[in-house]
Amino acid sequence: MVSHETRLKRKAFRSANESDALVGLFFIFPFIALWFIWFFVPFLQSFIRSFQSANFIALDQAQFIGLDNYIKILQDKEFYQALLHSVTIVAISVPVITVLALLVAIAVNQNIVAKGVFRTIYVIPYITSPIAATTVFMVLFRKDQMLARFMTIFGFENTTWYSNVNLALLFVIILFIWWQLGFFIIIYLAGLQDIPAELYEAARVDGANAWHRFFNITVPSLKHVTFFVVTVTTIYSFQVYDQVAAISRYGVLGQPAGRTSTLITYFMQHGIRYMEIGYGSAAVVIFTLIILAITYIQKLLLAKEG
Numbered sequence: 001m002v003s004h005e006t007r008l009k010r011k012a013f014r015s016a017n018e019s020d021a022l023v024g025l026f027f028i029f030p031f032i033a034l035w036f037i038w039f040f041v042p043f044l045q046s047f048i049r050s051f052q053s054a055n056f057i058a059l060d061q062a063q064f065i066g067l068d069n070y071i072k073i074l075q076d077k078e079f080y081q082a083l084l085h086s087v088t089i090v091a092i093s094v095p096v097i098t099v100l101a102l103l104v105a106i107a108v109n110q111n112i113v114a115k116g117v118f119r120t121i122y123v124i125p126y127i128t129s130p131i132a133a134t135t136v137f138m139v140l141f142r143k144d145q146m147l148a149r150f151m152t153i154f155g156f157e158n159t160t161w162y163s164n165v166n167l168a169l170l171f172v173i174i175l176f177i178w179w180q181l182g183f184f185i186i187i188y189l190a191g192l193q194d195i196p197a198e199l200y201e202a203a204r205v206d207g208a209n210a211w212h213r214f215f216n217i218t219v220p221s222l223k224h225v226t227f228f229v230v231t232v233t234t235i236y237s238f239q240v241y242d243q244v245a246a247i248s249r250y251g252v253l254g255q256p257a258g259r260t261s262t263l264i265t266y267f268m269q270h271g272i273r274y275m276e277i278g279y280g281s282a283a284v285v286i287f288t289l290i291i292l293a294i295t296y297i298q299k300l301l302l303a304k305e306g
Contacts, residue, residue: 045290049281056275066180079283082157082266085169089262092173097184097233098226104181105188106218132173134246135257137175138162162247168259175243180236184229191225192218227302229296236304238291239264263287266278 050069054062073079109119125133140147141161152158161171193220203213217225241264244253253269254261261269267287271280 021290024040025217038049043284046281046284050285052278054276054278054281056277059277061282062278065278068288069279072279072280073286078258078261079266081261082254082261085260086238086240086262086264089173089240090234092234093177093180093237094230095175097181097300098229100177101181101184101221102188102226103228105185105192106214109186109189109192122185123182125179128179130179130242131246134175134243136179137171141171143156163256165257166257168247172240173244176237176240180233184233188222188225191222195221223302226297227298231298234294234298235291238262238276239269241265249253252282263290 049062051064051066052062053065053068065290067121068137094139104122108122137147139145141151142148143158143160148158148161151161156167157164159167161167199217200213240262243267244260244262248255248265249261250260253265253273263283264287267280267283270276270283274280
């Protein structure tokens with residue numbers, strides 16, 4: 001037989017949980033509303049348009065054509081070239097940003113002189129306009145200019161990078177890494193400050209050196225932070241556009257000779273510039289499915305490791 005006091009405690013506990021749930025819903029409602037307005041509704045519209053032959057000029061004359069847009073995209077060599085370039089950007093940018101962000105965050109988290117100055121310096125690129133930054137880098141990476149000459153130390157030729165078919169994509173990747181690195185340093189720095197100092201003290205007492213502390217305390221403790229960094233970096237890497245647009249200026253996106261084309265520029269070129277909204281919408285749906293699939297795989301790998 002449950003006592004009256006116990007029933008009162010359970011009732012109070014349920015009331016507290018319900019109150020917490022309502023407060024939680026109150027705080028996340030603006031995010032859900034914005035997500036619904038700015039993502040779900042446009043994606044639903046794009047999904048419907050992807051089965052139509054539609055043009056921006058005459059949307060009222062759109063005709064249902066089934067899977068024709070998808071078939072046409074999957075038969076287009078330009079699409080696979082753009083996909084390859086996007087995958088290349090992801091394959092290089094994600095590990096480089098993840099490793100560099102972690103190492104710099106660890107360095108800045110130490111008791112060093114002028115720590116605040118360094119924390120300001122590394123975040124400046126992230127708050128800089130990517131178009132403006134690309135324009136400056138285009139000057140620095142011209143033949144005989146400072147960075148073009150500096151890169152010859154690593155075996156690269158002294159040339160104008162953004163107009164060289166062999167180096168243009170690497171130029172975009174370098175720009176992207178430089179631009180995004182500061183943001184993920186902040187993320188890792190926040191994660192490092194959540195690790196209890198007692199863990200490191202206990203490890204030192206047990207005789208663990210810096211490498212052991214790094215691989216046995218820091219890395220496991222930051223597993224969920226790393227998952228966030230890898231996931232967001234992957235999504236951002238697939239969305240590279242501003243740097244490519246700055247290089248192409250008012251010409252065809254993906255210059256030179258399509259060597260900097262990505263999935264986003266493929267959509268922008270066909271869906272916006274050519275005004276083939278149905279075809280472009282199909283490209284958006286495929287792009288979204290790729291992102292969702294990669295994110296799901298990453299989540300499975302993280303769960304497996306855990």
